[in-house]
Amino acid sequence: MKNVADQRYLSIKSTPDGSYTIYNSELNENYHSEFGAQTESNYVYIKQGLSMIQKEVIHVFEMGFGTGLNAYLAWTYAQEYNKIVHFISIEKFPVSVDFLPVPSFIENRLDSLTAWNNIQQAAWNSTRNVDNSFILTKLNVDIAEFEHYSTYDIIFYDAFAPSVQPELWTPVIFKALHSRLNPEGILVTYSSAGIVKRALISAGFTLQRLPGPPGKKHMLRAIKNR
DSSP: OOOOOOGGGEEEEEOTTSOEEEEETTTTEESSOTTOHHHHHIIIIIITTGGGOOOSEEEEEEEOOTTSHHHHHHHHHHHHHTOEEEEEEEOSSOOOGGGOOOOTTTTTOHHHHHHHHHHHHSOTTEEEEEETTEEEEEEOOOGGGOOOOSOEEEEEEOOSOTTTOGGGSOHHHHHHHHHHEEEEEEEEESOOOHHHHHHHHHHTOEEEEEEOSTTOSEEEEEEOOO
């Protein structure tokens, strides 16, 4: 891999719902909500995102693999609703598999534990069938350098906050994503910051501001109408 996360700055923080986030002390930023990592991801990316796509085969692009939690929850959704999910996730600085514990909410469920391990252990810059319902591609790349080679039904935009890394929330990046979305495709993100709204509108999206998960007032769902 070209880059890996510097673990000197990383620490695991438990959250109230039995999951965990990672705290990056160099950026003073959490990977997920400290109010409940699983709760936030389920609400933003699954309930307000993936469940909106009424297709049997769904193509997902994720900006920010992070801990792999969003990928795992998308696998869970595919199992529950008998979907086939093609999941492409990029991460500039992957976290070592050895650093990540198994979340307590899945550690005693064999099928879920197997899926979690398969997602975590999947090689970077390759594609792996986690099972017949979930095809995972993990890419170690900067989104500014990524050349999209597929089209998507939905985008999980889970970068660090725009206050920390504004370069990841620009009209240029969102225009590239807009061009790769299928008609009526959507982008969901936890952030509702002004810089994010303006960039998405500039890229051609129609915005829906929705109630946020615990600890946040709002989140955004952006729709490609053409």
